[in-house]
Amino acid sequence: MSERELRERIAMQGQSLFDRGLTAGSSGNISVRLPDGMLITPTNSCLGRLDPDRITKLDNVGNVVAGDKPSKEAFLHHSMYQSRPDEQAIVHLHSTHSVAVSCLANIDESNVLPPITAYYVMRVGTLPLVPYYPPGDVELAGAVEKAAKLSHAVLLSNHGPVVAGGDLDKAVNATEELEETAKLFLMLRHEPTRFLTPQQVQDLAK
Numbered sequence: 001m002s003e004r005e006l007r008e009r010i011a012m013q014g015q016s017l018f019d020r021g022l023t024a025g026s027s028g029n030i031s032v033r034l035p036d037g038m039l040i041t042p043t044n045s046c047l048g049r050l051d052p053d054r055i056t057k058l059d060n061v062g063n064v065v066a067g068d069k070p071s072k073e074a075f076l077h078h079s080m081y082q083s084r085p086d087e088q089a090i091v092h093l094h095s096t097h098s099v100a101v102s103c104l105a106n107i108d109e110s111n112v113l114p115p116i117t118a119y120y121v122m123r124v125g126t127l128p129l130v131p132y133y134p135p136g137d138v139e140l141a142g143a144v145e146k147a148a149k150l151s152h153a154v155l156l157s158n159h160g161p162v163v164a165g166g167d168l169d170k171a172v173n174a175t176e177e178l179e180e181t182a183k184l185f186l187m188l189r190h191e192p193t194r195f196l197t198p199q200q201v202q203d204l205a206k
Protein backbone atom coordinates (compact mmCIF):
# COMPACT_ATOMS: atom_id res chain seq x y z
CA MET A 1 0.00 0.00 0.00
CA SER A 2 1.25 3.51 -0.78
CA GLU A 3 1.70 6.06 2.03
CA ARG A 4 -1.37 7.89 0.67
CA GLU A 5 -3.49 4.73 0.90
CA LEU A 6 -2.20 4.03 4.43
CA ARG A 7 -3.17 7.56 5.53
CA GLU A 8 -6.68 7.06 4.14
CA ARG A 9 -6.93 3.62 5.74
CA ILE A 10 -6.00 5.02 9.19
CA ALA A 11 -8.69 7.73 8.82
CA MET A 12 -11.28 5.17 7.66
CA GLN A 13 -10.58 2.75 10.52
CA GLY A 14 -10.52 5.61 13.04
CA GLN A 15 -13.95 6.74 11.88
CA SER A 16 -15.31 3.19 11.97
CA LEU A 17 -14.09 2.68 15.57
CA PHE A 18 -15.48 6.07 16.61
CA ASP A 19 -18.86 5.57 14.92
CA ARG A 20 -19.33 2.29 16.81
CA GLY A 21 -18.47 3.79 20.19
CA LEU A 22 -15.13 2.04 20.59
CA THR A 23 -13.25 5.29 21.11
CA ALA A 24 -14.63 8.50 22.59
CA GLY A 25 -13.61 12.16 22.49
CA SER A 26 -9.95 12.51 21.59
CA SER A 27 -8.82 9.26 23.21
CA GLY A 28 -6.85 6.55 21.44
CA ASN A 29 -4.23 6.54 18.74
CA ILE A 30 -3.33 4.48 15.65
CA SER A 31 -0.01 3.95 13.87
CA VAL A 32 1.31 2.10 10.83
CA ARG A 33 4.95 1.16 10.36
CA LEU A 34 6.77 2.56 7.31
CA PRO A 35 10.13 1.41 5.92
CA ASP A 36 11.63 4.71 7.17
CA GLY A 37 9.54 5.40 10.30
CA MET A 38 5.81 5.43 11.03
CA LEU A 39 2.52 7.22 10.44
CA ILE A 40 0.72 8.06 13.70
CA THR A 41 -2.41 9.99 14.57
CA PRO A 42 -1.83 13.55 15.87
CA THR A 43 -2.16 14.30 19.60
CA ASN A 44 -5.60 15.42 20.79
CA SER A 45 -7.25 14.33 17.55
CA CYS A 46 -10.64 12.62 17.43
CA LEU A 47 -10.19 9.28 15.66
CA GLY A 48 -13.61 9.80 14.08
CA ARG A 49 -12.56 12.96 12.25
CA LEU A 50 -8.98 12.44 11.05
CA ASP A 51 -7.67 14.41 8.08
CA PRO A 52 -5.39 11.97 6.18
CA ASP A 53 -3.06 14.83 5.19
CA ARG A 54 -2.49 15.90 8.82
CA ILE A 55 -1.62 12.42 10.15
CA THR A 56 1.95 12.67 11.46
CA LYS A 57 4.90 11.02 9.75
CA LEU A 58 7.86 10.28 12.04
CA ASP A 59 11.30 9.10 10.94
CA ASN A 60 13.01 6.15 12.63
CA VAL A 61 14.35 8.29 15.50
CA GLY A 62 11.07 10.09 16.17
CA ASN A 63 11.56 13.37 14.27
CA VAL A 64 8.40 14.81 12.70
CA VAL A 65 8.73 14.66 8.90
CA ALA A 66 5.17 15.71 8.00
CA GLY A 67 1.77 16.43 9.54
CA ASP A 68 0.66 17.69 12.96
CA LYS A 69 2.23 17.19 16.43
CA PRO A 70 2.29 13.41 17.07
CA SER A 71 0.36 11.44 19.67
CA LYS A 72 1.94 11.59 23.12
CA GLU A 73 2.08 7.77 22.88
CA ALA A 74 4.48 7.81 19.90
CA PHE A 75 7.26 6.45 22.19
CA LEU A 76 4.97 3.62 23.25
CA HIS A 77 4.19 2.72 19.61
CA HIS A 78 7.92 2.88 18.80
CA SER A 79 8.71 0.56 21.75
CA MET A 80 6.07 -1.94 20.66
CA TYR A 81 7.47 -2.02 17.09
CA GLN A 82 10.94 -2.62 18.59
CA SER A 83 9.63 -5.65 20.50
CA ARG A 84 7.49 -6.98 17.65
CA PRO A 85 9.53 -6.68 14.43
CA ASP A 86 6.90 -8.49 12.33
CA GLU A 87 3.95 -6.27 13.28
CA GLN A 88 3.00 -3.46 10.92
CA ALA A 89 0.26 -1.52 12.74
CA ILE A 90 -0.81 -0.64 16.30
CA VAL A 91 -4.17 0.40 17.77
CA HIS A 92 -4.54 1.91 21.25
CA LEU A 93 -8.06 2.59 22.56
CA HIS A 94 -9.81 3.51 25.80
CA SER A 95 -12.63 1.09 24.92
CA THR A 96 -14.98 0.81 27.90
CA HIS A 97 -14.97 -2.89 28.79
CA SER A 98 -11.23 -3.34 28.30
CA VAL A 99 -10.60 -0.30 30.51
CA ALA A 100 -12.97 -1.72 33.15
CA VAL A 101 -11.01 -4.99 33.19
CA SER A 102 -7.73 -3.02 33.39
CA CYS A 103 -8.96 -1.54 36.72
CA LEU A 104 -9.91 -4.84 38.42
CA ALA A 105 -8.06 -6.04 41.49
CA ASN A 106 -7.23 -9.75 41.80
CA ILE A 107 -6.62 -10.56 38.17
CA ASP A 108 -3.87 -12.68 36.66
CA GLU A 109 -1.41 -9.96 35.61
CA SER A 110 0.54 -12.33 33.35
CA ASN A 111 -2.60 -13.06 31.29
CA VAL A 112 -5.63 -10.97 32.20
CA LEU A 113 -8.44 -12.73 30.31
CA PRO A 114 -9.19 -16.47 30.38
CA PRO A 115 -9.76 -18.42 27.13
CA ILE A 116 -13.51 -17.75 26.87
CA THR A 117 -13.90 -18.35 23.13
CA ALA A 118 -11.85 -19.84 20.30
CA TYR A 119 -11.83 -16.53 18.41
CA TYR A 120 -10.34 -14.70 21.38
CA VAL A 121 -7.59 -17.30 21.61
CA MET A 122 -6.97 -17.05 17.85
CA ARG A 123 -6.99 -13.23 17.57
CA VAL A 124 -5.46 -12.22 20.92
CA GLY A 125 -4.17 -15.24 22.85
CA THR A 126 -2.17 -13.86 25.77
CA LEU A 127 -2.84 -10.47 27.41
CA PRO A 128 -0.23 -9.26 29.94
CA LEU A 129 -1.13 -6.35 32.23
CA VAL A 130 1.30 -3.40 32.07
CA PRO A 131 1.78 -1.58 35.43
CA TYR A 132 0.28 1.91 35.69
CA TYR A 133 2.24 4.94 34.45
CA PRO A 134 0.69 8.22 33.27
CA PRO A 135 -0.23 8.52 29.55
CA GLY A 136 2.77 9.55 27.46
CA ASP A 137 5.27 8.65 30.22
CA VAL A 138 8.53 7.29 28.85
CA GLU A 139 8.43 4.59 31.58
CA LEU A 140 5.09 3.44 30.18
CA ALA A 141 6.81 2.94 26.81
CA GLY A 142 9.55 0.90 28.55
CA ALA A 143 7.03 -1.29 30.35
CA VAL A 144 5.15 -1.90 27.09
CA GLU A 145 8.37 -2.87 25.32
CA LYS A 146 8.92 -5.54 27.99
CA ALA A 147 5.32 -6.86 28.02
CA ALA A 148 5.10 -6.88 24.20
CA LYS A 149 7.86 -9.49 24.09
CA LEU A 150 5.23 -11.89 25.53
CA SER A 151 2.30 -10.92 23.28
CA HIS A 152 1.18 -8.64 20.44
CA ALA A 153 -1.65 -7.45 22.73
CA VAL A 154 -1.11 -5.80 26.13
CA LEU A 155 -3.45 -4.08 28.59
CA LEU A 156 -2.32 -0.85 30.28
CA SER A 157 -3.42 -0.72 33.92
CA ASN A 158 -6.27 1.79 34.49
CA HIS A 159 -5.89 2.94 30.89
CA GLY A 160 -6.67 0.56 27.98
CA PRO A 161 -5.49 -1.94 25.36
CA VAL A 162 -2.57 -1.67 22.92
CA VAL A 163 -2.73 -4.20 20.09
CA ALA A 164 -0.30 -4.77 17.20
CA GLY A 165 -1.11 -6.63 13.98
CA GLY A 166 0.43 -7.76 10.70
CA ASP A 167 -1.56 -4.96 9.04
CA LEU A 168 -3.98 -2.29 10.23
CA ASP A 169 -7.12 -4.37 9.65
CA LYS A 170 -5.68 -7.24 11.70
CA ALA A 171 -4.74 -4.87 14.56
CA VAL A 172 -8.26 -3.37 14.53
CA ASN A 173 -9.95 -6.79 14.42
CA ALA A 174 -7.87 -8.09 17.34
CA THR A 175 -8.63 -4.95 19.37
CA GLU A 176 -12.37 -5.45 18.77
CA GLU A 177 -12.13 -9.14 19.71
CA LEU A 178 -10.40 -8.10 22.93
CA GLU A 179 -13.10 -5.52 23.71
CA GLU A 180 -15.92 -8.05 23.12
CA THR A 181 -14.15 -10.63 25.27
CA ALA A 182 -13.64 -8.09 28.06
CA LYS A 183 -17.40 -7.49 27.92
CA LEU A 184 -18.12 -11.24 28.13
CA PHE A 185 -15.65 -11.61 30.99
CA LEU A 186 -17.45 -8.92 33.00
CA MET A 187 -20.81 -10.60 32.28
CA LEU A 188 -19.49 -13.99 33.41
CA ARG A 189 -17.31 -12.86 36.29
CA HIS A 190 -19.66 -13.98 39.06
CA GLU A 191 -21.08 -17.03 37.26
CA PRO A 192 -19.63 -20.55 37.34
CA THR A 193 -18.02 -20.66 33.89
CA ARG A 194 -16.53 -23.28 31.56
CA PHE A 195 -13.45 -21.88 29.80
CA LEU A 196 -11.62 -23.62 26.96
CA THR A 197 -9.40 -26.37 28.36
CA PRO A 198 -5.59 -26.15 27.96
CA GLN A 199 -5.90 -28.92 25.33
CA GLN A 200 -8.57 -27.00 23.40
CA VAL A 201 -6.37 -23.88 23.48
CA GLN A 202 -3.37 -25.89 22.29
CA ASP A 203 -5.38 -27.42 19.42
CA LEU A 204 -6.17 -23.93 18.10
CA ALA A 205 -2.45 -23.30 17.55
CA LYS A 206 -2.23 -26.17 15.02
Ligand SMILES: O=C(CO)COP(=O)(O)O
Pocket: 026, 027, 028, 029, 041, 042, 043, 044, 045, 070, 071, 072, 073, 092, 094, 135, 136
Ligand atom coordinates in the same frame (compact mmCIF):
# COMPACT_ATOMS: atom_id res chain seq x y z
O1 LIG B 1 -5.21 7.88 24.25
C1 LIG B 1 -4.46 8.78 24.47
C2 LIG B 1 -3.42 8.70 25.52
O2 LIG B 1 -3.30 7.40 25.99
C3 LIG B 1 -4.56 10.02 23.65
O3 LIG B 1 -3.33 10.68 23.53
P1 LIG B 1 -3.00 11.45 22.20
O4 LIG B 1 -4.17 12.39 21.91
O5 LIG B 1 -1.72 12.21 22.46
O6 LIG B 1 -2.87 10.42 21.09
